[in-house]
Amino acid sequence: MAKYGLRTVALVYLLFLLVLPVGLIGWRTFEHGAGPFFDALSSHSALHAFQVTFTVALWAVALNTVFGIGAAILLVRHSFPGKRLLGALIDLPLAVSPVVVGLALILVYGRFAPFGGWLENHGIQVIFSTPGMVLATVFVSLPLVVRAIVPVLEEMGDDQEQAAHTLGANRWQAFRRITVPGIRSALAYGIVLCLARALGEYGAVAVVSGRLVDQTQTLTLYVEERFQNFEQPAAYAAATALAVIAIVSLLLTKLLRPKDGDR
Amino acid sequence: MALSSTSTGSGLAPGPVRAVRRRKNPGTMLGLGTALIYLSLIVLIPLAAVVWKSTGQGPGFFWKAVTTPDAWASLQLTIGASVVVALVNLVMGTVIAWVLVRDRFPGKAVVDSLIDLPFALPTIVAGLVLLALYGSDSPLGVNLAYTRAGVLVALLFVTLPFVVRTVQPVLLELDRDMEQAAASLGAAPWTVFRRIILPNLLPAMVSGTALAFTRSIAEFGSTVLISGNLPFKTQVAAVQIFGQIENDNAVGAAAVSTVLLVVALAVLFALDLIQRWGARRG
Secondary structure, three states: OHHHHHHHHHHHHHHHHHHHHHHHHHHHHHOOOHHHHHHHHOOHHHHHHHHHHHHHHHHHHHHHHHHHHHHHHHHHHOOOOOHHHHHHHHHHHHHOOHHHHHHHHHHHHOOOOHHHHHHHHOOOOOOOOHHHHHHHHHHHHHHHHHHHHHHHHHHHOOHHHHHHHHOOOOHHHHHHHHHHHHHHHHHHHHHHHHHHHHHHOOHHHHHHHOOOOOOOOOHHHHHHHHHHOOOHHHHHHHHHHHHHHHHHHHHHHHHHOOOOOOO | OOOHHHOOOOOOOOHHHHHOOOOOOHHHHHHHHHHHHHHHHHHHHHHHHHHHHHHOOOHHHHHHHHOOHHHHHHHHHHHHHHHHHHHHHHHHHHHHHHHHHHOOOOOHHHHHHHOOHHHHOOHHHHHHHHHHHHOOOOOOOOOOOOOHHHHHHHHHHHHHHHHHHHHHHHHHHOOOHHHHHHHHOOOOHHHHHHHHHHHHHHHHHHHHHHHHHHHHHHOOHHHHHHHOOOOOOOOOHHHHHHHHHHOOOHHHHHHHHHHHHHHHHHHHHHHHHHHHHHHHHO
16 A cells, blocks of 8 residues: 555656646647647747757857767876866856856956957957857756766777777777767767757856847747746747757657666 | 766776776877866856955955845745755655656656656746746646745756656665565564665765755746745845846855855765765775
8 A cells, every 4th residue: 555655646746746837838838729839939039039049059069069079088088187176177067056157157258357358359249149158058068968978988998999099090080980989879868968958048048148139039038038028828839849849859868878777 | 976977987897908008198188178278268267257256355245245135035045945845855756766666557657757857848948837837827726926835846846856866776776685585574664664775775865865955056947937036035046146147236146156156066075975985885
Protein backbone atom coordinates (compact mmCIF):
# COMPACT_ATOMS: atom_id res chain seq x y z
CA MET A 1 0.00 0.00 0.00
CA ALA A 2 2.90 2.32 0.74
CA LYS A 3 3.88 1.79 -2.87
CA TYR A 4 0.61 3.20 -4.19
CA GLY A 5 0.77 6.04 -1.67
CA LEU A 6 4.16 7.21 -2.89
CA ARG A 7 3.17 6.80 -6.51
CA THR A 8 0.07 8.90 -5.97
CA VAL A 9 1.99 11.63 -4.12
CA ALA A 10 4.63 11.83 -6.87
CA LEU A 11 2.17 11.83 -9.74
CA VAL A 12 -0.21 14.35 -8.17
CA TYR A 13 2.70 16.68 -7.46
CA LEU A 14 3.87 16.45 -11.08
CA LEU A 15 0.32 16.83 -12.34
CA PHE A 16 -0.31 20.12 -10.58
CA LEU A 17 3.19 21.55 -10.93
CA LEU A 18 4.00 20.50 -14.47
CA VAL A 19 1.39 18.73 -16.55
CA LEU A 20 -1.72 20.85 -15.96
CA PRO A 21 0.00 24.24 -16.36
CA VAL A 22 1.85 23.29 -19.56
CA GLY A 23 -1.20 21.48 -20.93
CA LEU A 24 -3.44 24.46 -20.19
CA ILE A 25 -1.26 26.80 -22.27
CA GLY A 26 -1.40 24.37 -25.17
CA TRP A 27 -5.18 24.18 -24.85
CA ARG A 28 -5.58 27.97 -24.55
CA THR A 29 -3.46 28.43 -27.66
CA PHE A 30 -5.35 25.94 -29.78
CA GLU A 31 -8.89 26.20 -28.36
CA HIS A 32 -10.02 28.02 -31.52
CA GLY A 33 -7.99 25.84 -33.85
CA ALA A 34 -4.53 26.26 -35.31
CA GLY A 35 -5.45 29.29 -37.44
CA PRO A 36 -5.21 31.96 -34.70
CA PHE A 37 -1.95 30.38 -33.54
CA PHE A 38 -0.28 30.83 -36.91
CA ASP A 39 -1.87 34.26 -37.40
CA ALA A 40 -0.45 35.42 -34.09
CA LEU A 41 3.00 34.11 -34.96
CA SER A 42 3.06 35.70 -38.41
CA SER A 43 2.56 39.27 -37.20
CA HIS A 44 5.42 41.59 -38.06
CA SER A 45 6.66 41.86 -34.47
CA ALA A 46 6.53 38.11 -33.90
CA LEU A 47 8.45 37.34 -37.07
CA HIS A 48 11.03 39.95 -36.19
CA ALA A 49 11.35 38.43 -32.71
CA PHE A 50 11.93 35.01 -34.28
CA GLN A 51 14.63 36.46 -36.48
CA VAL A 52 16.43 38.23 -33.61
CA THR A 53 16.18 35.12 -31.43
CA PHE A 54 17.72 32.84 -34.04
CA THR A 55 20.44 35.31 -35.01
CA VAL A 56 21.56 35.69 -31.40
CA ALA A 57 21.25 31.99 -30.61
CA LEU A 58 23.20 30.84 -33.66
CA TRP A 59 26.07 33.24 -32.92
CA ALA A 60 26.16 32.13 -29.30
CA VAL A 61 26.05 28.43 -30.20
CA ALA A 62 28.79 28.84 -32.82
CA LEU A 63 31.08 30.66 -30.37
CA ASN A 64 30.43 28.23 -27.53
CA THR A 65 30.91 25.21 -29.79
CA VAL A 66 34.36 26.35 -30.91
CA PHE A 67 35.26 27.30 -27.34
CA GLY A 68 33.72 24.10 -26.01
CA ILE A 69 35.73 21.77 -28.25
CA GLY A 70 38.94 23.67 -27.56
CA ALA A 71 38.41 23.87 -23.81
CA ALA A 72 37.40 20.20 -23.54
CA ILE A 73 40.53 19.07 -25.39
CA LEU A 74 42.57 21.38 -23.18
CA LEU A 75 41.01 19.96 -19.99
CA VAL A 76 41.33 16.32 -21.00
CA ARG A 77 44.38 16.02 -23.25
CA HIS A 78 46.75 18.61 -21.84
CA SER A 79 48.32 19.11 -18.46
CA PHE A 80 49.07 22.47 -16.95
CA PRO A 81 48.97 24.04 -13.52
CA GLY A 82 45.58 25.38 -12.48
CA LYS A 83 43.56 22.87 -14.47
CA ARG A 84 41.01 22.36 -11.69
CA LEU A 85 40.61 26.11 -11.42
CA LEU A 86 39.96 26.44 -15.16
CA GLY A 87 37.28 23.76 -14.87
CA ALA A 88 35.65 25.58 -11.98
CA LEU A 89 35.74 28.89 -13.87
CA ILE A 90 34.06 27.28 -16.87
CA ASP A 91 31.24 26.08 -14.59
CA LEU A 92 30.91 29.45 -12.88
CA PRO A 93 28.17 30.83 -15.22
CA LEU A 94 25.73 28.18 -13.94
CA ALA A 95 25.83 29.79 -10.51
CA VAL A 96 25.14 33.34 -11.68
CA SER A 97 21.66 34.85 -11.85
CA PRO A 98 20.71 35.89 -15.40
CA VAL A 99 20.03 39.43 -14.19
CA VAL A 100 23.49 39.62 -12.67
CA VAL A 101 24.91 38.47 -16.02
CA GLY A 102 23.16 41.39 -17.69
CA LEU A 103 24.35 43.88 -15.08
CA ALA A 104 27.92 42.56 -15.30
CA LEU A 105 27.99 43.05 -19.07
CA ILE A 106 26.53 46.56 -18.81
CA LEU A 107 29.19 47.54 -16.29
CA VAL A 108 31.95 46.60 -18.75
CA TYR A 109 30.43 47.12 -22.19
CA GLY A 110 27.87 49.87 -21.47
CA ARG A 111 28.25 53.26 -23.10
CA PHE A 112 29.40 54.87 -19.85
CA ALA A 113 31.96 52.22 -18.97
CA PRO A 114 35.55 52.84 -20.07
CA PHE A 115 35.78 49.82 -22.37
CA GLY A 116 32.24 50.13 -23.69
CA GLY A 117 32.77 53.84 -24.35
CA TRP A 118 35.97 53.09 -26.25
CA LEU A 119 34.16 50.50 -28.38
CA GLU A 120 31.34 52.96 -28.99
CA ASN A 121 33.83 55.57 -30.23
CA HIS A 122 35.03 52.98 -32.72
CA GLY A 123 31.52 52.42 -33.96
CA ILE A 124 30.70 49.23 -32.05
CA GLN A 125 27.60 49.41 -29.90
CA VAL A 126 27.42 46.40 -27.61
CA ILE A 127 24.68 47.05 -25.05
CA PHE A 128 21.12 47.54 -26.41
CA SER A 129 22.27 45.82 -29.57
CA THR A 130 23.00 42.38 -31.01
CA PRO A 131 26.62 41.97 -29.77
CA GLY A 132 25.54 42.47 -26.15
CA MET A 133 22.71 39.97 -26.52
CA VAL A 134 25.15 37.47 -28.03
CA LEU A 135 27.57 38.04 -25.14
CA ALA A 136 24.78 37.53 -22.58
CA THR A 137 23.65 34.33 -24.30
CA VAL A 138 27.21 33.03 -24.57
CA PHE A 139 27.67 33.69 -20.84
CA VAL A 140 24.62 31.72 -19.69
CA SER A 141 25.24 28.74 -22.00
CA LEU A 142 29.03 28.66 -21.74
CA PRO A 143 29.63 25.35 -19.90
CA LEU A 144 27.11 23.24 -21.80
CA VAL A 145 29.20 22.12 -24.80
CA VAL A 146 32.38 21.66 -22.74
CA ARG A 147 30.60 19.51 -20.16
CA ALA A 148 28.98 17.36 -22.84
CA ILE A 149 32.29 16.54 -24.52
CA VAL A 150 34.66 16.13 -21.55
CA PRO A 151 33.40 12.71 -20.32
CA VAL A 152 33.46 11.22 -23.82
CA LEU A 153 36.97 12.51 -24.52
CA GLU A 154 38.11 11.01 -21.22
CA GLU A 155 36.58 7.68 -22.02
CA MET A 156 37.98 7.58 -25.55
CA GLY A 157 41.57 7.88 -24.37
CA ASP A 158 44.18 9.06 -26.82
CA ASP A 159 45.48 5.72 -28.17
CA GLN A 160 43.97 6.22 -31.57
CA GLU A 161 45.12 9.81 -31.82
CA GLN A 162 48.65 8.74 -30.94
CA ALA A 163 48.48 5.91 -33.44
CA ALA A 164 47.42 8.40 -36.11
CA HIS A 165 50.40 10.60 -35.18
CA THR A 166 52.85 7.70 -35.47
CA LEU A 167 51.41 6.90 -38.87
CA GLY A 168 52.27 10.40 -39.99
CA ALA A 169 48.96 12.26 -39.54
CA ASN A 170 49.36 15.88 -38.57
CA ARG A 171 47.37 17.43 -35.72
CA TRP A 172 44.53 18.64 -37.88
CA GLN A 173 44.16 15.28 -39.64
CA ALA A 174 44.13 13.41 -36.34
CA PHE A 175 41.57 15.84 -34.95
CA ARG A 176 39.32 15.65 -37.98
CA ARG A 177 39.58 11.91 -38.65
CA ILE A 178 39.81 10.52 -35.11
CA THR A 179 38.69 13.00 -32.45
CA VAL A 180 35.66 14.51 -34.19
CA PRO A 181 34.02 11.19 -35.16
CA GLY A 182 34.63 9.95 -31.61
CA ILE A 183 32.89 12.87 -29.93
CA ARG A 184 30.27 13.44 -32.61
CA SER A 185 27.15 12.44 -30.69
CA ALA A 186 28.32 14.09 -27.47
CA LEU A 187 29.02 17.23 -29.44
CA ALA A 188 25.56 17.13 -30.98
CA TYR A 189 24.09 16.64 -27.48
CA GLY A 190 25.99 19.65 -26.17
CA ILE A 191 24.99 21.79 -29.14
CA VAL A 192 21.29 20.94 -28.70
CA LEU A 193 21.49 21.80 -24.97
CA CYS A 194 23.27 25.04 -25.79
CA LEU A 195 20.83 25.96 -28.55
CA ALA A 196 17.80 25.28 -26.34
CA ARG A 197 19.26 27.41 -23.57
CA ALA A 198 20.16 30.17 -26.02
CA LEU A 199 16.71 30.29 -27.64
CA GLY A 200 15.00 30.38 -24.26
CA GLU A 201 17.19 32.88 -22.42
CA TYR A 202 15.17 35.67 -20.88
CA GLY A 203 16.72 37.48 -17.90
CA ALA A 204 20.19 38.28 -19.18
CA VAL A 205 18.87 39.32 -22.58
CA ALA A 206 16.12 41.41 -20.96
CA VAL A 207 18.79 43.50 -19.22
CA VAL A 208 21.27 44.01 -22.06
CA SER A 209 18.80 44.36 -24.94
CA GLY A 210 16.98 47.41 -23.62
CA ARG A 211 13.83 45.55 -24.77
CA LEU A 212 13.32 47.71 -27.86
CA VAL A 213 10.21 46.45 -29.64
CA ASP A 214 10.92 45.39 -33.24
CA GLN A 215 14.63 46.00 -32.72
CA THR A 216 16.19 43.92 -29.96
CA GLN A 217 13.10 41.98 -28.92
CA THR A 218 13.62 38.23 -28.78
CA LEU A 219 10.78 35.72 -28.56
CA THR A 220 10.98 35.43 -24.79
CA LEU A 221 10.88 39.23 -24.46
CA TYR A 222 7.99 39.29 -26.91
CA VAL A 223 6.04 36.86 -24.70
CA GLU A 224 6.53 39.08 -21.68
CA GLU A 225 5.72 42.34 -23.49
CA ARG A 226 2.55 41.01 -25.09
CA PHE A 227 1.37 39.49 -21.82
CA GLN A 228 1.91 42.75 -19.91
CA ASN A 229 -0.03 44.59 -22.63
CA PHE A 230 -2.98 42.20 -22.22
CA GLU A 231 -2.51 40.66 -25.66
CA GLN A 232 -2.81 37.18 -24.28
CA PRO A 233 -3.40 35.26 -27.54
CA ALA A 234 -0.13 36.61 -28.96
CA ALA A 235 1.72 35.85 -25.72
CA TYR A 236 0.26 32.33 -25.50
CA ALA A 237 1.06 31.58 -29.15
CA ALA A 238 4.69 32.64 -28.80
CA ALA A 239 4.97 30.79 -25.47
CA THR A 240 3.60 27.65 -27.10
CA ALA A 241 6.08 28.01 -29.97
CA LEU A 242 8.90 28.24 -27.42
CA ALA A 243 7.51 25.26 -25.51
CA VAL A 244 7.41 23.21 -28.71
CA ILE A 245 11.06 24.11 -29.39
CA ALA A 246 11.88 23.09 -25.82
CA ILE A 247 10.09 19.74 -26.13
CA VAL A 248 11.73 18.96 -29.48
CA SER A 249 15.17 19.72 -28.08
CA LEU A 250 14.35 17.60 -25.02
CA LEU A 251 13.51 14.64 -27.26
CA LEU A 252 16.68 15.22 -29.28
CA THR A 253 18.82 15.21 -26.14
CA LYS A 254 17.18 11.95 -25.07
CA LEU A 255 18.27 10.42 -28.37
CA LEU A 256 21.77 11.86 -28.26
CA ARG A 257 22.59 11.50 -24.58
CA PRO A 258 25.59 9.24 -23.89
CA LYS A 259 24.14 5.88 -22.99
CA ASP A 260 26.21 4.94 -19.94
CA GLY A 261 23.60 6.45 -17.64
CA ASP A 262 26.08 8.85 -16.08
CA ARG A 263 24.46 12.27 -15.64
CA MET B 1 28.13 19.36 -10.59
CA ALA B 2 30.11 22.51 -10.51
CA LEU B 3 33.55 22.07 -9.10
CA SER B 4 34.02 18.36 -8.86
CA SER B 5 33.60 17.29 -12.46
CA THR B 6 36.95 18.49 -13.71
CA SER B 7 39.30 15.84 -12.45
CA THR B 8 40.39 13.89 -15.50
CA GLY B 9 39.09 10.35 -15.46
CA SER B 10 41.21 8.35 -13.11
CA GLY B 11 41.99 4.88 -14.35
CA LEU B 12 39.76 5.04 -17.39
CA ALA B 13 42.50 4.79 -19.96
CA PRO B 14 44.87 1.84 -19.85
CA GLY B 15 47.96 2.53 -17.79
CA PRO B 16 50.83 2.44 -20.29
CA VAL B 17 49.35 5.11 -22.57
CA ARG B 18 48.56 7.38 -19.66
CA ALA B 19 52.09 6.96 -18.42
CA VAL B 20 53.60 8.47 -21.56
CA ARG B 21 54.64 11.92 -20.46
CA ARG B 22 53.86 14.63 -22.89
CA ARG B 23 56.51 17.16 -23.67
CA LYS B 24 55.92 20.79 -22.82
CA ASN B 25 53.62 21.83 -25.56
CA PRO B 26 53.45 25.33 -27.03
CA GLY B 27 49.97 24.39 -28.25
CA THR B 28 48.84 24.00 -24.63
CA MET B 29 49.89 27.52 -23.77
CA LEU B 30 48.28 28.97 -26.89
CA GLY B 31 45.02 27.11 -26.21
CA LEU B 32 45.05 28.02 -22.54
CA GLY B 33 45.69 31.66 -23.40
CA THR B 34 42.81 31.76 -25.87
CA ALA B 35 40.42 30.06 -23.44
CA LEU B 36 41.38 32.47 -20.68
CA ILE B 37 40.88 35.52 -22.89
CA TYR B 38 37.42 34.24 -23.91
CA LEU B 39 36.47 33.52 -20.29
CA SER B 40 37.86 36.84 -19.10
CA LEU B 41 36.10 38.99 -21.68
CA ILE B 42 32.72 37.34 -21.21
CA VAL B 43 32.62 36.08 -17.62
CA LEU B 44 35.46 37.07 -15.33
CA ILE B 45 35.98 40.78 -16.03
CA PRO B 46 32.23 41.54 -16.04
CA LEU B 47 31.69 39.67 -12.75
CA ALA B 48 34.70 41.41 -11.24
CA ALA B 49 33.17 44.71 -12.36
CA VAL B 50 29.99 43.87 -10.41
CA VAL B 51 31.93 43.15 -7.24
CA TRP B 52 34.12 46.23 -7.75
CA LYS B 53 31.12 48.49 -8.40
CA SER B 54 29.53 47.50 -5.10
CA THR B 55 32.59 47.31 -2.86
CA GLY B 56 34.98 49.80 -4.49
CA GLN B 57 33.79 52.63 -2.28
CA GLY B 58 34.36 50.73 0.92
CA PRO B 59 32.44 48.24 3.04
CA GLY B 60 30.24 50.92 4.63
CA PHE B 61 28.91 51.93 1.25
CA PHE B 62 28.28 48.31 0.31
CA TRP B 63 26.44 47.64 3.54
CA LYS B 64 24.26 50.70 3.09
CA ALA B 65 23.28 49.60 -0.41
CA VAL B 66 22.44 46.07 0.72
CA THR B 67 20.39 47.21 3.72
CA THR B 68 18.08 49.66 1.99
CA PRO B 69 14.63 48.46 3.08
CA ASP B 70 13.53 47.02 -0.26
CA ALA B 71 16.88 45.39 -1.05
CA TRP B 72 17.04 43.81 2.39
CA ALA B 73 13.43 42.61 2.17
CA SER B 74 14.04 41.08 -1.25
CA LEU B 75 17.14 39.26 -0.01
CA GLN B 76 15.28 37.92 3.02
CA LEU B 77 12.42 36.71 0.85
CA THR B 78 14.82 35.13 -1.66
CA ILE B 79 16.85 33.24 0.92
CA GLY B 80 13.79 32.22 2.93
CA ALA B 81 11.82 31.05 -0.10
CA SER B 82 14.86 29.22 -1.46
CA VAL B 83 15.33 27.32 1.81
CA VAL B 84 11.68 26.24 1.70
CA VAL B 85 11.98 25.32 -1.99
CA ALA B 86 15.16 23.35 -1.35
CA LEU B 87 13.52 21.38 1.48
CA VAL B 88 10.38 20.62 -0.52
CA ASN B 89 12.64 19.46 -3.36
CA LEU B 90 14.62 17.30 -0.95
CA VAL B 91 11.48 15.38 0.00
CA MET B 92 9.51 15.45 -3.25
CA GLY B 93 12.57 14.96 -5.47
CA THR B 94 13.53 11.87 -3.53
CA VAL B 95 9.97 10.53 -3.62
CA ILE B 96 9.76 11.09 -7.39
CA ALA B 97 13.15 9.49 -7.98
CA TRP B 98 12.09 6.55 -5.83
CA VAL B 99 8.85 6.08 -7.75
CA LEU B 100 10.67 6.33 -11.09
CA VAL B 101 13.21 3.67 -10.09
CA ARG B 102 11.37 1.22 -7.83
CA ASP B 103 7.77 1.47 -9.00
CA ARG B 104 6.26 0.14 -12.22
CA PHE B 105 3.23 1.64 -13.87
CA PRO B 106 2.10 2.33 -17.43
CA GLY B 107 3.46 5.61 -18.80
CA LYS B 108 6.47 5.68 -16.52
CA ALA B 109 8.84 6.48 -19.40
CA VAL B 110 6.74 9.53 -20.28
CA VAL B 111 6.77 10.75 -16.69
CA ASP B 112 10.53 10.24 -16.62
CA SER B 113 10.98 12.41 -19.71
CA LEU B 114 8.69 15.11 -18.28
CA ILE B 115 11.07 15.69 -15.37
CA ASP B 116 13.56 17.52 -17.59
CA LEU B 117 10.92 19.83 -19.04
CA PRO B 118 11.54 22.66 -16.53
CA PHE B 119 15.18 22.77 -17.65
CA ALA B 120 14.22 22.95 -21.30
CA LEU B 121 11.33 25.38 -20.99
CA PRO B 122 12.27 29.09 -21.10
CA THR B 123 11.74 30.61 -17.66
CA ILE B 124 9.34 33.29 -18.89
CA VAL B 125 7.19 30.55 -20.44
CA ALA B 126 7.28 28.70 -17.12
CA GLY B 127 5.98 31.83 -15.41
CA LEU B 128 3.27 32.38 -18.00
CA VAL B 129 2.18 28.76 -17.84
CA LEU B 130 1.85 28.85 -14.05
CA LEU B 131 -0.02 32.13 -14.16
CA ALA B 132 -2.51 30.61 -16.60
CA LEU B 133 -3.36 27.87 -14.11
CA TYR B 134 -2.85 29.70 -10.82
CA GLY B 135 -3.62 33.29 -11.88
CA SER B 136 -6.67 35.52 -11.60
CA ASP B 137 -8.70 33.55 -14.18
CA SER B 138 -7.62 30.19 -12.85
CA PRO B 139 -9.85 27.32 -13.99
CA LEU B 140 -9.14 25.69 -10.61
CA GLY B 141 -10.24 28.78 -8.71
CA VAL B 142 -6.82 29.10 -7.07
CA ASN B 143 -5.43 32.59 -7.44
CA LEU B 144 -1.76 32.80 -6.44
CA ALA B 145 -0.91 35.82 -8.58
CA TYR B 146 1.04 38.49 -6.69
CA THR B 147 1.42 36.28 -3.62
CA ARG B 148 4.43 34.67 -1.99
CA ALA B 149 2.83 31.28 -2.55
CA GLY B 150 2.91 32.02 -6.28
CA VAL B 151 6.63 32.80 -6.06
CA LEU B 152 7.19 29.49 -4.27
CA VAL B 153 5.30 27.56 -6.95
CA ALA B 154 7.39 29.21 -9.69
CA LEU B 155 10.63 28.35 -7.87
CA LEU B 156 9.46 24.77 -7.29
CA PHE B 157 8.72 24.45 -11.00
CA VAL B 158 12.15 25.52 -12.22
CA THR B 159 14.08 23.52 -9.59
CA LEU B 160 12.13 20.26 -9.96
CA PRO B 161 14.78 18.25 -11.87
CA PHE B 162 17.78 18.81 -9.57
CA VAL B 163 17.11 16.35 -6.74
CA VAL B 164 15.32 13.84 -8.98
CA ARG B 165 18.20 13.73 -11.44
CA THR B 166 20.93 13.44 -8.80
CA VAL B 167 19.17 10.80 -6.68
CA GLN B 168 17.83 8.67 -9.54
CA PRO B 169 21.17 7.28 -10.85
CA VAL B 170 22.36 6.45 -7.32
CA LEU B 171 19.13 4.63 -6.59
CA LEU B 172 19.47 2.70 -9.86
CA GLU B 173 22.95 1.50 -8.96
CA LEU B 174 22.05 0.61 -5.39
CA ASP B 175 22.60 -3.05 -4.61
CA ARG B 176 19.34 -4.59 -3.40
CA ASP B 177 20.94 -7.60 -1.72
CA MET B 178 21.55 -5.68 1.49
CA GLU B 179 17.93 -4.55 1.65
CA GLN B 180 16.73 -8.12 1.15
CA ALA B 181 19.15 -9.38 3.77
CA ALA B 182 17.90 -6.81 6.26
CA ALA B 183 14.29 -7.61 5.47
CA SER B 184 14.89 -11.33 5.86
CA LEU B 185 16.42 -10.64 9.26
CA GLY B 186 13.15 -9.04 10.27
CA ALA B 187 13.74 -5.32 9.66
CA ALA B 188 10.60 -3.35 8.92
CA PRO B 189 10.46 -1.50 5.59
CA TRP B 190 10.97 1.86 7.32
CA THR B 191 14.02 0.54 9.16
CA VAL B 192 15.47 -0.79 5.92
CA PHE B 193 14.97 2.60 4.32
CA ARG B 194 16.42 4.54 7.23
CA ARG B 195 19.39 2.32 7.98
CA ILE B 196 20.38 1.03 4.54
CA ILE B 197 18.93 3.09 1.70
CA LEU B 198 19.03 6.57 3.20
CA PRO B 199 22.76 6.57 4.08
CA ASN B 200 23.55 5.63 0.47
CA LEU B 201 21.25 8.26 -1.00
CA LEU B 202 22.16 11.07 1.35
CA PRO B 203 25.15 12.51 -0.60
CA ALA B 204 23.10 12.71 -3.80
CA MET B 205 20.13 14.17 -1.93
CA VAL B 206 22.34 16.85 -0.38
CA SER B 207 24.00 17.83 -3.63
CA GLY B 208 20.69 17.96 -5.51
CA THR B 209 19.20 20.11 -2.77
CA ALA B 210 22.17 22.47 -2.78
CA LEU B 211 21.95 22.87 -6.56
CA ALA B 212 18.22 23.54 -6.30
CA PHE B 213 18.95 26.19 -3.67
CA THR B 214 21.56 28.00 -5.79
CA ARG B 215 19.24 27.93 -8.79
CA SER B 216 16.39 29.21 -6.67
CA ILE B 217 18.21 32.27 -5.28
CA ALA B 218 19.26 33.22 -8.82
CA GLU B 219 15.86 32.76 -10.45
CA PHE B 220 14.37 35.65 -12.39
CA GLY B 221 12.24 34.86 -15.43
CA SER B 222 9.67 32.54 -13.90
CA THR B 223 8.93 34.88 -10.98
CA VAL B 224 8.56 38.10 -13.00
CA LEU B 225 4.96 37.60 -14.07
CA ILE B 226 3.53 35.71 -11.12
CA SER B 227 5.12 37.89 -8.42
CA GLY B 228 3.73 41.14 -9.79
CA ASN B 229 6.94 42.73 -8.49
CA LEU B 230 5.55 44.09 -5.21
CA PRO B 231 8.40 45.41 -3.02
CA PHE B 232 8.39 44.00 0.54
CA LYS B 233 5.86 41.37 -0.46
CA THR B 234 6.74 39.33 -3.53
CA GLN B 235 9.84 40.99 -4.94
CA VAL B 236 12.71 38.48 -5.06
CA ALA B 237 16.31 39.64 -5.26
CA ALA B 238 16.77 39.11 -9.00
CA VAL B 239 13.65 41.15 -9.75
CA GLN B 240 14.81 43.83 -7.31
CA ILE B 241 18.17 44.01 -9.12
CA PHE B 242 16.37 44.33 -12.43
CA GLY B 243 14.36 47.27 -11.09
CA GLN B 244 17.50 48.98 -9.81
CA ILE B 245 19.18 48.61 -13.21
CA GLU B 246 16.14 50.18 -14.87
CA ASN B 247 16.37 53.05 -12.34
CA ASP B 248 20.06 53.55 -13.13
CA ASN B 249 21.05 52.62 -9.58
CA ALA B 250 24.02 50.49 -10.62
CA VAL B 251 25.63 50.51 -7.18
CA GLY B 252 22.50 49.19 -5.47
CA ALA B 253 22.00 46.55 -8.16
CA ALA B 254 25.64 45.50 -7.94
CA ALA B 255 25.50 45.23 -4.13
CA VAL B 256 22.55 42.83 -4.12
CA SER B 257 24.16 40.96 -7.04
CA THR B 258 27.35 40.54 -5.05
CA VAL B 259 25.41 39.05 -2.15
CA LEU B 260 23.74 36.55 -4.49
CA LEU B 261 27.10 35.65 -6.05
CA VAL B 262 28.79 35.14 -2.69
CA VAL B 263 25.95 32.99 -1.32
CA ALA B 264 25.88 30.81 -4.46
CA LEU B 265 29.64 30.35 -4.50
CA ALA B 266 29.73 29.59 -0.77
CA VAL B 267 27.09 26.88 -1.18
CA LEU B 268 28.86 25.35 -4.19
CA PHE B 269 32.20 25.47 -2.41
CA ALA B 270 30.76 23.78 0.68
CA LEU B 271 29.17 21.17 -1.54
CA ASP B 272 32.49 20.49 -3.25
CA LEU B 273 34.20 20.08 0.13
CA ILE B 274 31.51 17.69 1.34
CA GLN B 275 31.72 15.65 -1.85
CA ARG B 276 35.50 15.38 -1.69
CA TRP B 277 35.33 14.50 1.99
CA GLY B 278 32.70 11.87 1.18
CA ALA B 279 34.81 10.46 -1.67
CA ARG B 280 37.86 10.17 0.59
CA ARG B 281 35.84 8.49 3.27
CA GLY B 282 34.80 6.00 0.64
